[in-house]
Amino acid sequence: ETGVTQTPRHLVMGMTNKKSLKCEQHLGHNAMYWYKQSAKKPLELMFVYNFKEQTENNSVPSRFSPECPNSSHLFLHLHTLQPEDSALYLCASSQLPGSLQETQYFGPGTRLLVL
Amino acid sequence: QKEVEQNSGPLSVPEGAIASLNCTYSDRVSQSFFWYRQYSGKSPELIMSIYSNGDKEDGRFTAQLNKASQYVSLLIRDSQPSDSATYLCAVGVDSGGGADGLTFGKGTHLIIQP
Numbered sequence: 001e002t003g004v005t006q007t008p009r010h011l012v013m014g015m016t017n018k019k020s021l022k023c024e025q026h027l028g029h030n031a032m033y034w035y036k037q038s039a040k041k042p043l044e045l046m047f048v049y050n051f052k053e054q055t056e057n058n059s060v061p062s063r064f065s066p067e068c069p070n071s072s073h074l075f076l077h078l079h080t081l082q083p084e085d086s087a088l089y090l091c092a093s094s095q096l097p098g099s100l101q102e103t104q105y106f107g108p109g110t111r112l113l114v115l
Numbered sequence: 116q117k118e119v120e121q122n123s124g125p126l127s128v129p130e131g132a133i134a135s136l137n138c139t140y141s142d143r144v145s146q147s148f149f150w151y152r153q154y155s156g157k158s159p160e161l162i163m164s165i166y167s168n169g170d171k172e173d174g175r176f177t178a179q180l181n182k183a184s185q186y187v188s189l190l191i192r193d194s195q196p197s198d199s200a201t202y203l204c205a206v207g208v209d210s211g212g213g214a215d216g217l218t219f220g221k222g223t224h225l226i227i228q229p
Contacts, residue, residue, distance in 0.1 A: 033216050042203075045217070103164055
């Protein structure tokens, strides 16, 4: 778990706030991912970055804006969220993007509550 | 649309018995398969990965893959109370050249009864 860190671990925000989630991986990986985990639903892939380039945006609303300044850092900028956006947001990284051996390692997550 | 199906449970197994977790997937070109364990309030932790048909064993865990039936399973031998968790099945597709996210099932809640 310490290979991928996320901050903050918990976040409460109003619908008019702007906040950012941060993820950092210390594993030397080349790909990073954002997932959303809501109650009673499977983990949902949001964004994929491969060598700092966004390669997948899984039809995510524009109120979620990712940023990947380098291969070790990933941000998720949040603005004008809705209560249904309350969930656990998980960051993951992998070493061999596009490889059959691509194993993703998860951070501890940020528990987000939108009021 | 890619889908991964798991029985949500709870699956209750006596301590010391074998726990059997099952998963089916819809995308025939899926090539990589993972089992993650997730304790309540924690993030998923990789347990096993499998890429070829057949069995793969690692300690008390055995993953089984049958691509023809689009079926993957996880067996846990000598189940311990610490194995109580939600087990997530995840499937990956190698689209060629780039990183791909995984498609997850909803998970099976496993309870090991002391």
